[in-house]
Amino acid sequence: MPELLRAEALTTDLGRRAGFLRPAVSLRAVDGVTLSIAEGEAFGVVGESGCGKTTLARTLLGLQREAAGEITLAGRRVSGLAPAEARRLRADIQYVHQDPGAALDPWWRVGATLDEGLRIHGVGDAAERAARIAEMLAAVGLDADFGQRYPHELSGGQQRRIGLARILLLRPKLVILDEPTAGLDLSVQASVLRLLAELRARFGLTYLFISHDLTVVRRVCDRVAVMYLGQVVEEGPAEALFARPAHPYTRALLAAAPHLDGRAAGPSLPGEPPSLRRIPAGCRFHPRCTRASALCAAQTPPTEAAGPAHHVACHHWREAA
Amino acid sequence: MRSSSEPEVTDAALTIEDLAVQLRSRGEVADILDGITLTVPRGSVTGVVGESGCGKSTLLRAILGILPGRATTPRGRILFEGRDILPARAAKPHGRIGFVPQDPYLSLNPVFRAGDQILEIMRRHAPGTRAEHRVKLVELFRAVQLPDPEAALHKYPHQFSGGQRQRLLIAAALCCDPALIVADEPTTALDVTTQREILGLLRELVRARGLSMLFVTHDFGVLASLCDEVSVLYAGRVAESGPTRAVLDTPTHPYTRMLLSCHPDRAVELLGIPGAVPPATAQPAGCRFHPRCPVAQPDCRSEVPPLLPWPGGRAVACPHTARMEAHALA
Numbered sequence: 001m002p003e004l005l006r007a008e009a010l011t012t013d014l015g016r017r018a019g020f021l022r023p024a025v026s027l028r029a030v031d032g033v034t035l036s037i038a039e040g041e042a043f044g045v046v047g048e049s050g051c052g053k054t055t056l057a058r059t060l061l062g063l064q065r066e067a068a069g070e071i072t073l074a075g076r077r078v079s080g081l082a083p084a085e086a087r088r089l090r091a092d093i094q095y096v097h098q099d100p101g102a103a104l105d106p107w108w109r110v111g112a113t114l115d116e117g118l119r120i121h122g123v124g125d126a127a128e129r130a131a132r133i134a135e136m137l138a139a140v141g142l143d144a145d146f147g148q149r150y151p152h153e154l155s156g157g158q159q160r161r162i163g164l165a166r167i168l169l170l171r172p173k174l175v176i177l178d179e180p181t182a183g184l185d186l187s188v189q190a191s192v193l194r195l196l197a198e199l200r201a202r203f204g205l206t207y208l209f210i211s212h213d214l215t216v217v218r219r220v221c222d223r224v225a226v227m228y229l230g231q232v233v234e235e236g237p238a239e240a241l242f243a244r245p246a247h248p249y250t251r252a253l254l255a256a257a258p259h260l261d262g263r264a265a266g267p268s269l270p271g272e273p274p275s276l277r278r279i280p281a282g283c284r285f286h287p288r289c290t291r292a293s294a295l296c297a298a299q300t301p302p303t304e305a306a307g308p309a310h311h312v313a314c315h316h317w318r319e320a321a
Numbered sequence: 322m323r324s325s326s327e328p329e330v331t332d333a334a335l336t337i338e339d340l341a342v343q344l345r346s347r348g349e350v351a352d353i354l355d356g357i358t359l360t361v362p363r364g365s366v367t368g369v370v371g372e373s374g375c376g377k378s379t380l381l382r383a384i385l386g387i388l389p390g391r392a393t394t395p396r397g398r399i400l401f402e403g404r405d406i407l408p409a410r411a412a413k414p415h416g417r418i419g420f421v422p423q424d425p426y427l428s429l430n431p432v433f434r435a436g437d438q439i440l441e442i443m444r445r446h447a448p449g450t451r452a453e454h455r456v457k458l459v460e461l462f463r464a465v466q467l468p469d470p471e472a473a474l475h476k477y478p479h480q481f482s483g484g485q486r487q488r489l490l491i492a493a494a495l496c497c498d499p500a501l502i503v504a505d506e507p508t509t510a511l512d513v514t515t516q517r518e519i520l521g522l523l524r525e526l527v528r529a530r531g532l533s534m535l536f537v538t539h540d541f542g543v544l545a546s547l548c549d550e551v552s553v554l555y556a557g558r559v560a561e562s563g564p565t566r567a568v569l570d571t572p573t574h575p576y577t578r579m580l581l582s583c584h585p586d587r588a589v590e591l592l593g594i595p596g597a598v599p600p601a602t603a604q605p606a607g608c609r610f611h612p613r614c615p616v617a618q619p620d621c622r623s624e625v626p627p628l629l630p631w632p633g634g635r636a637v638a639c640p641h642t643a644r645m646e647a648h649a650l651a
């Protein structure tokens with residue numbers, strides 16, 4: 001499959017508002033991330049809260065300007081542009097918000113919100129807009145009269161369906177799904193995941209799937225990148241990464257996820273989730289790592305191949321358990 | 322002197338019998354809980370699972386005696402330490418039942434020091450002087466593995482991370498030496514790695530202090546890793562209950578079977594359950610699951626299926642489970 005999106009050594013700084021008589025400080029939320037997403041692929045990004053997943057998504061979308069690095073979309077370089085221009089060039093990428101309610105105007109019937117989206121994207125003919133909305137509501141499994149409802153009259157699962165319909169109406173190639181199943185009940189989650197699979201097949205979509213739920217990512221994604229403090233520490237085919245995790249952090253994450261069989265998990269990860277405001281020297285994971293040596297505290301580990309299309313950044317990955 | 326209500330001797334830390342809770346608003350009656358029966362054996366963890374809106378938090382509020390004013394309890398008993406604590410005039414077991422809330426970010430008042438907030442609970446419900454309370458609280462902070470327990474006493478809530486706040490709230494739940502802990506999805510707002518630590522801590526506290534716990538969750542993985550027994554709720558009723566391992570390995574009620582088949586760990590093909598949980602103001606007659614059930618029979622629409630005993634210490638509220646067997650094979 002040809003490459004659809006590529007990020008090369010992508011770095012994003014977030015400005016923190018300056019306090020009274022205090023200079024503005026900036027926070028490097030994404031630090032040298034390289035990834036490549038093939039057309040038609042479901043690519044997962046996992047990691048603890050605050051590790052920079054949403055910031056990475058916003059940078060790829062052009063909503064956040066990169067401080068360094070390069071983004072290529074379908075072979076065309078799109079970085080280095082002003083946000084408005086970058087956003088226009090990146091209309092093929094759409095984003096489904098982490099909080100589906102937040103993306104809907106509470107005072108508008110959802111049909112009006114969908115219509116507005118199409119108008120902004122230059123679909124002038126009202127009849128065509130109505131037809132496309134009806135078709136898309138059906139595609140996400142909702143009756144046409146859902147268009148008459150207000151956002152608060154929808155359940156969590158229905159809000160997510162509307163959020164998807166809104167994005168898919170714009171006929172994107174790549175859809176960035178930010179925590180698409182967070183807070184959903186098991187049965188609703190199952191129907192949303194099934195819908196995502198159907199839509200992907202039907203419209204030939206590519207997904208960037210952000211989640212901290214490893215069971216879901218394992219189920220849905222072809223490739224997975226694991227982020228820790230703004231960096232990708234391991235990346236590879238989902239099957240290989242879940243079967244033979246090479247990075248100690250990936251292993252700890254997998255061990256921490258509760259499973260139905262209640263299987264005894266490995267040793268737990270000591271220490272609190274880290275903060276981008278206090279980034280450790282050397283390997284960023286070393287204060288919590290069971291395998292850390294003096295080398296880890298002193299030197300940033302290089303990224304090495306751990307298998308076909310499988311990369312890991314750890315000094316000691318070869319000594320895997 | 323003996324009181325008129327002599328405590329009943331039992332092995333259970335908590336017994337709930339046929340509990341019903343209704344809420345009235347604008348002429349409508351919401352049937353939130355209907356005929357809940359469950360037991361928390363002494364020294365063990367009982368889980369309550371169910372989807373959003375099925376009544377889990379309402380059940381905990383009934384136990385804690387903090388139902389909203391518009392709520393009525395037409396039937397039922399809640400037996401704790403041998404007494405029924407449900408009636409409005411019954412003495413409330415303040416402090417003897419500790420509560421761990423869902424959201425560590427919302428459950429502490431940001432303008433007061435966390436330690437002072439817990440000391441205030443102790444002042445109201447625990448014997449002893451303030452100095453004694455402080456010594457005890459520092460011990461508790463140590464038991465829940467808060468870093469630097471002495472200093473923690475003087476910090477404000479925002480100075481703690483999410484996982485540390487949940488540890489604080491667990492310390493608060495323990496501050497009056499409870500016999501029972503009730504917890505409302507205490508790890509939902511946390512990362513998996515932090516969740517894992519908190520679950521480990523709860524398990525350890527139950528073991529070391531001989532506590533009993535009622536643990537509400539919608540996460541079957543969490544349930545599997547923590548709870549000895551489980552009650553599966555659907556639309557305010559118990560669908561099925563029993564030892565957790567048995568219920569997860571051989572789910573029997575059609576709802577439990579379908580719900581577990583939605584789990585990404587288990588599903589062959591993710592299907593979901595058609596339809597949605599009914600609103601509490603419009604519960605279907607008969608079995609509340611019948612509009613979504615693949616094996617519903619005519620009697621399911623009119624007869625409320627009783628929760629009947631099942632081999633292996635289990636109970637199931639469905640007379641047609643054998644049909645589910647055939648349905649699964651088809």
Ligand SMILES: Nc1ncnc2c1ncn2[C@@H]1O[C@H](COP(=O)(O)OP(=O)(O)OP(=O)(O)O)[C@@H](O)[C@H]1O
Nearest residue numbers: 014015016029048049050051052053054055056276
């Ligand atoms: N506008 C902003 N200004 C400054 N810092 C920010 C801003 N937005 C986010 N941050 C910080 O940047 C870091 C990365 O945030 P981001 O939202 O990308 O994380 P995430 O991985 O998506 O987390 P979550 O799983 O909680 O959604 C966090 O530490 C966050 O506090």
Ligand SMILES: Nc1ncnc2c1ncn2[C@@H]1O[C@H](COP(=O)(O)OP(=O)(O)OP(=O)(O)O)[C@@H](O)[C@H]1O
Nearest residue numbers: 344351353372373374375376377378379380600601
């Ligand atoms: N104050 C109220 N007035 C009317 N109905 C209410 C009220 N509080 C809760 N309900 C309804 O009672 C039912 C049970 O609510 P409860 O909060 O106990 O559910 P829950 O199982 O804890 O759900 P969740 O998993 O979303 O926390 C729901 O249908 C809810 O809509």
Ligand code: SF4
Nearest residue numbers: 283286289296314315
């Ligand atoms: S480089 Fe060292 S500290 Fe970092 S993950 Fe590998 S072993 Fe652990």
Ligand SMILES: [Mg+2]
Nearest residue numbers: 053054055098
């Ligand atoms: Mg995010």
Ligand SMILES: [Mg+2]
Nearest residue numbers: 377378379505
């Ligand atoms: Mg609740």
